[in-house]
Amino acid sequence: MKLDSIRRDYKRASLTKKDLITDPTEFFSKWMHEALSAGLRDATSMALSTVGEDGFPQSRIVLLKDFNSDGFTFFTNYQSEKGRAISLNPKISLHFFWPELERQVRISGIAEKTPVQASEQYFHSRPLDSQIAAAVSAQSSEVPSRDYLEEKFSNLKNQLKGNDPERPEHWGGYLVRPVKFEFWQGRENRLHDRMVYEKQADNWIIKRLAP
Template sequence: MKLDSIRRDYKKAALTKKEAAPDPIHFFSQWMNEALALELPDATSMALTTVGEDGFPQSRIVLLKDFGNEGFTFFTNYHSEKGRAIAQNPKVSLHFFWAELERQIRITGMAEKTGEEVSEQYFHSRPLDSQIAAAVSAQSTEVPSRAYLEEKFAEMKNRLDGADPKRPEHWGGYWVHPLKFEFWQGRANRLHDRLVYEKQAENWIIKRLAP
């Protein structure tokens, strides 16, 4: 398989400081709304990167569930690999990529657990089967088989008989409080546009980077 000749040019849009919003969260909202308006598949998916207990970076796709002044919110099992990594080192990064728009956003920040009321509200807003799956899965631990998981799922579902399970104490949300944003717009000839927002005191400083 020959990969070195696979390429395409990017010509959909440009990105200038003049067009960029002064507040990166507002600018992020603009780009996210454009992705959602086009009904792009998995528009809210993002790569979350943590530093593992072994010192190696680990990335996986999670879903953005909210964002605003508190930061960027996702939910998971606190005992999972990412949960253990965040407990040890709360420095994380988020990465959004919308191929159809030829855009990327990278966010660097500090992860912190949300309040329990936020976790509780979101947990019980999920479909019942998703609640049960979260309750029975000891995420990131070794299991003997797929059948083992399906049996535990069926047992709890039968026991609940249509009722909601209790949210596990080890399952909940994180806020990622942003310290740095990079907005990337693909351009022709690989001369891409890159604008970086860095937090200085209470202000955001915008810089242009070479592609």
């Protein structure tokens, strides 16, 4: 494979301070709406980065399930690798990449658990099989085989007889309260537009970064 010659130019759009909105969450909402309206597959997927128990950063893709002026919400197993990492260091980052729009958004923030009621409500809004999978999977722990997982899944599904399982206490949501946003728009000749919002007290300071 010859990878060093793979490249493309970015000519779709530009991003200036005049395009921005004072509230970065509102501007994110605009970009998310445009990504969804464009029919982008997995537009709500985001790379969640944490610092692991071993001191190394780790990233994985999770799905954004809600956002508002308070922050950005996703759900997971609190005993998973990412859950354990967040319990040690709640400073995390989120990264959205929409290549069809030649856009990226990076968000730095502090993660905290959502109220139990919010976790209960979302857990039972999921398809039944997804609820069962969450109930039987000790996420990030070693398992002997795929058959082991499927057997646990089948056993619980048969026991439930079409009823919902109880939400495991170790499964729930995180709200990420943002302290920094970066909006990236690809441009020609790699002179990309990078606009950053940084929180200072109750205000957002906007600045442009070199690409």
